Amino acid sequence: MPEPMGFFTDTTVCIGCKACEVACKEWNQLPAENGGIGELSGDSYDNTRKLDGIHWRHVRFIEQFKGPYDGRWLMMSDVCKHCVQAGCLEVCPTGAIIRTEFDTVVIQSDVCNGCRACIAACPFGVIDVNPVSGTAQKCTLCYDRLKVGLEPACSKACPTDSIQFGSIVELRTRAHKRVDQLKAQGVKAELYGADPDGALGGLNSFYLLVDEPEVYGLPRKPALPSRNLAKSASFSFASAAVLGVLALVGLRKRRMDEMGGPGGGGAS
Amino acid sequence: MSDTFFSGAPHWTWFIIPYFFVGGLAGGACFLAAALDWFGRPEDRPVVRTGYDIAAVGAILSGLLLTIDLGRPLRFWHMLFQSENFPALMFKGWSPISFGAWAILLFGLLSVLSALGARTEEGRLQMPALRAVGGLVKGGVAKLVGGAGGLLGLFIAGYTGILLSVTNRPIWADSPWLGALFIASGVSTGAAALILLSPGRGATERSLGWLSSFDTKALVVELLVLIAFIVSLGSVNRVWVSIWGLLLLVGVVWFGILAPLRMHAQRRPLATAARLVLVGGFLLRLTTILASEAIDRYRVAAGL
Numbered sequence: 001m002p003e004p005m006g007f008f009t010d011t012t013v014c015i016g017c018k019a020c021e022v023a024c025k026e027w028n029q030l031p032a033e034n035g036g037i038g039e040l041s042g043d044s045y046d047n048t049r050k051l052d053g054i055h056w057r058h059v060r061f062i063e064q065f066k067g068p069y070d071g072r073w074l075m076m077s078d079v080c081k082h083c084v085q086a087g088c089l090e091v092c093p094t095g096a097i098i099r100t101e102f103d104t105v106v107i108q109s110d111v112c113n114g115c116r117a118c119i120a121a122c123p124f125g126v127i128d129v130n131p132v133s134g135t136a137q138k139c140t141l142c143y144d145r146l147k148v149g150l151e152p153a154c155s156k157a158c159p160t161d162s163i164q165f166g167s168i169v170e171l172r173t174r175a176h177k178r179v180d181q182l183k184a185q186g187v188k189a190e191l192y193g194a195d196p197d198g199a200l201g202g203l204n205s206f207y208l209l210v211d212e213p214e215v216y217g218l219p220r221k222p223a224l225p226s227r228n229l230a231k232s233a234s235f236s237f238a239s240a241a242v243l244g245v246l247a248l249v250g251l252r253k254r255r256m257d258e259m260g261g262p263g264g265g266g267a268s
Numbered sequence: 269m270s271d272t273f274f275s276g277a278p279h280w281t282w283f284i285i286p287y288f289f290v291g292g293l294a295g296g297a298c299f300l301a302a303a304l305d306w307f308g309r310p311e312d313r314p315v316v317r318t319g320y321d322i323a324a325v326g327a328i329l330s331g332l333l334l335t336i337d338l339g340r341p342l343r344f345w346h347m348l349f350q351s352e353n354f355p356a357l358m359f360k361g362w363s364p365i366s367f368g369a370w371a372i373l374l375f376g377l378l379s380v381l382s383a384l385g386a387r388t389e390e391g392r393l394q395m396p397a398l399r400a401v402g403g404l405v406k407g408g409v410a411k412l413v414g415g416a417g418g419l420l421g422l423f424i425a426g427y428t429g430i431l432l433s434v435t436n437r438p439i440w441a442d443s444p445w446l447g448a449l450f451i452a453s454g455v456s457t458g459a460a461a462l463i464l465l466s467p468g469r470g471a472t473e474r475s476l477g478w479l480s481s482f483d484t485k486a487l488v489v490e491l492l493v494l495i496a497f498i499v500s501l502g503s504v505n506r507v508w509v510s511i512w513g514l515l516l517l518v519g520v521v522w523f524g525i526l527a528p529l530r531m532h533a534q535r536r537p538l539a540t541a542a543r544l545v546l547v548g549g550f551l552l553r554l555t556t557i558l559a560s561e562a563i564d565r566y567r568v569a570a571g572l
Contacts, residue, residue, distance in 0.1 A: 052276075087436060093366035094346035095358055113346045114339015116278040117365045120435035125276035134339035219271035225434045226362055228444055232433040236426040236447030239493060243455050244422070246485045247300065251307045254478055 004103035005146065006082055006204030007155060007163055008171040010178060011216070012189070014075040014162040016059055021048060021077075023157035024057040027142065031132050051078055053130035056139040057154050062215060076207065076216050077154070077163055080105065080126045080139035081193060084201030087225045088118035088127060088138075096135075103168070103204055104141040109133055123200075123222035141205075168204055175208060182210075192218060199223065270504050275436040277561045283337035287330050288428045288553040289457070291372070292450055293546075294326020295421035296458020298379055300482070302418025304475075305411060315475045317386035318466040320414065322458070323379035323421060330372055330424075348373065364431035368424075375424050378417035385410045425454025432556070439560040442504045445497035446556065452490035457549035459483040460528075460542035476538060483545065484532040491525050512559035515551055524548010 024030070031054050033039070041047045046061040058078045065071030082104045089097040089105055096111035097118060107118070107127075112135035119127045119136060130137040142152035150156075155165035164171060172194050182189035189210050193203030199222050213220050301319020304312040335344045343351070347369035350356040360366035384398055385405025393399040405413055429446030440446060459479050467476065498505065508516060523544050531541035 050276075091360075091363045091365060091434065093358065093360060093363055093369060094343075095350055096346070111343075111346060111351050112340070113343035115337075115347070115365060116280065116339070117363070117431075117435075119276050120278040120280075120437045120440070123271060123275055123436040125274055128276055129279070129339055136339070214269065214274075217274060219274040221271055222274075223271065223436070225436055225441065228433040228441055229362060229364070229430070231444040232430045232447045235444050236430055236451055239448035239451045239489065240422045240426060242489060243452065243486060244299075244303075246489070247303045247482055248307060250478060250482050250485070251303065254474075255309075 002101050004168040004204060005166065006104070006141070006168050006171060006206070007079065007152075007165055008175045008194075008206060008208070009077055009079075010162050010164070010175075010208045011074065011076040012162075012182065012187070012208060012210060013160045014059065014077055015160055016045075016061055016073070016075040017159060018048070018059045019157040019159060020154035020163055021055065021057045021059055023153040024139070025055075027145070027153035028056060028140075030054045030056065030130075051080075051126050051138070052128035053137045054132075056080070056137070060217060062211075064211075064215075074211060074215065076209075077158070078217070079154070079205055080141070081124055081200075081206075082139075082141055082204035083222075084196070084204065085224055086200070087121040087123060087223075090224055090226055091117045091121040093117060100143055100146075102141065102143070102146055104143065104146075106140045106143050107136055107138060109135045109137065112136055121225045123219050125217075168202075171206075175206065178208060182208075192216075270438060270442055272436055272438040272441050272504075273563065275438075277437070277563070278435075279561070280337075280557060281561060283333045285550075285553050285557055287333040287337070288450070288557070289550045290326050290333065291330045291428060292425040292454030292549065292553070293457040293461055294323045294330065294379070295375070295423070295425035296454035296456070297326070297461050298323035298375070298382075298421030298458070299418045299425075299455060300458055300462060300479070301382075302414045302421070305414045305418075308475075311472045312475045312478075313389075314469040314471040315462055315466045315479065316414075317383075317390060318469050318471070319458070319462055320379060320382040320386045320417075322461055322465065323417060324376070324383035327372065327376035327379050327424075331376060334369075334372070364427055364434050368427045368431060371420060371423055371427060375417060375420045378413055378420060381405050382410065382414045382417050385413070421458075422451060422455070425458075426451035432560075437560045438504055438507060438563050439501065439556065442502075443497050443500040445493055445500055449490065449493045449497050449552070452486055452493050453549045453552050456483055456486035456490055456545055459486060460545035460549075463538050463542040464546075480532055480538050480541075483542075484529060487525050487529050487532075487545070491521070491529075494521070494525075507559055507563060510559065510562070512555045512562065516555040516559075519551035520548050520555060524551060 048058050051058045060076045062074035086105045096108045114134045127136050127138045151165045155163040179189045193206035196202040297319045301316045305316045335341050350358050384402035387393045388402030426447040429450035432440035432446050435441050463479050528541040528544045
């Protein structure tokens with residue numbers, strides 16, 4: 001049985017070259033957006049803008065500038081987090097989303113019927129519909145490559161080792177060492193998703209960040225959609241019970257009025 | 269900022285909004301028909317028959333809308349059976365969309381049986397095969413089928429709200445009240461549909477009076493739950509500073525709840541109040557879905 005595999009993304013060494021995006025698109029034969037006609041975002045040098053059904057990797061550019069000479073660029077290659085407790089897998093009604101032997105989360109495109117429940121369930125906004133297949137799609141952590149002993153296309157292509165692939169245990173050790181190194185240099189660095197006791201049982205794609213998670217478009221405390229199930233169901237049941245009682249009381253009152261009213265014959 | 273603002277919109281729009289409305293209305297009508305079937309008087313039969321008809325048509329329409337909305341409509345059966353392991357069943361008790369698919373199927377079956385039984389009772393069925401099936405649904409069987417359909421109707425009206433809550437989307441996952449709200453709205457729109465359609469089947473003034481009285485109570489419950497829903501959203505309420513908030517306030521609260529309540533109180537024409545309730549019920553689904561769908565996660569995340 002293979003051990004859990006994943007990514008450790010050290011955002012401090014990402015140079016925003018987008019080689020990972022290109023490698024992902026090439027390997028997975030993902031179609032171009034808008035028929036290949038380039039569309040500029042207009043407010044950023046990042047024109048991919050988001051993860052979706054045809055962009056399984058996205059290098060996010062965060063431009064923090066107070067003035068022309070006072071600021072910094074943060075760059076982060078974003079991808080599916082392959083959550084240990086995955087919201088998408090939890091809600092998928094067709095069984096299309098599975099956990100693999102590498103502890104990664106994969107959508108089987110031939111089973112998915114495009115209901116899109118997984119899109120709303122993912123706390124990270126990772127999944128979307130691929131317009132060519134009509135099904136929900138996202139990073140597979142190159143399941144086909146892993147099966148034959150190759151590393152995922154994105155980490156293979158990364159020229160700075162910002163994206164590191166390996167066993168989760170080993171990656172966590174490496175990540176903690178890197179945080180200690182950065183902190184010793186006075187850099188405010190934190191790991192996001194590396195704690196197996198943290199949110200969603202830990203993320204199999206975790207990050208080293210130098211600012212708050214929200215700055216990178218990441219939720220502070222991602223949670224499973226099922227957290228709302230019991231409470232929502234209880235309130236619904238209460239509402240149904242109240243309406244049911246109102247209907248029955250109304251019918252009883254009508255009957256009583258008819259029996260007590262003129263020509264009703266009185267109570268029996 | 270709520271963590272729900274970082275999730276992606278599922279594009280549940282122009283087939284899902286009508287489905288939520290039709291499903292709620294059909295479920296509510298079926299519940300009221302079953303209540304009158306069990307505890308009403310013989311003079312309520314036209315309302316009962318109309319209610320089962322609305323439920324059957326609504327259930328079939330719901331199934332069609334849900335199927336058309338899929339990215340791969342021909343794979344709709346993957347919701348019910350394991351596609352790689354047919355005929356093993358596909359069911360997840362913790363996933364509202366999974367148990368909802370089964371509930372719709374069962375609700376459709378029961379409501380169609382009830383409608384066939386009611387039509388046979390009226391002598392309106394021409395096809396021998398349908399008449400034979402309808403003939404089986406009478407007496408105690410009809411009551412059992414109708415009662416089960418009625419209870420399932422309440423479930424159908426409410427599970428769509430639970431489905432929205434069991435996500436990670438803004439508004440939907442930020443409040444546990446949507447299921448309760450949709451049940452109240454489903455029952456009030458079901459009553460409104462019966463007020464409009466059952467006179468054509470011979471409903472008496474007394475039956476309509478009871479429907480009007482019940483609709484008033486359902487609208488009050490809906491208003492109270494709507495207030496609880498808004499209060500529970502807390503800081504997320506800023507999303508209502510939009511066209512959807514205006515529609516919620518004017519279309520749902522004013523025209524869909526307060527105006528019909530006033531009309532019921534003043535005993536003004538029931539049909540006008542019923543039409544407003546239907547419009548309000550539709551706008552409730554539209555605003556709650558589109559207000560969340562419209563949120564661009566990246567724009568919000570970037571503080572733009």
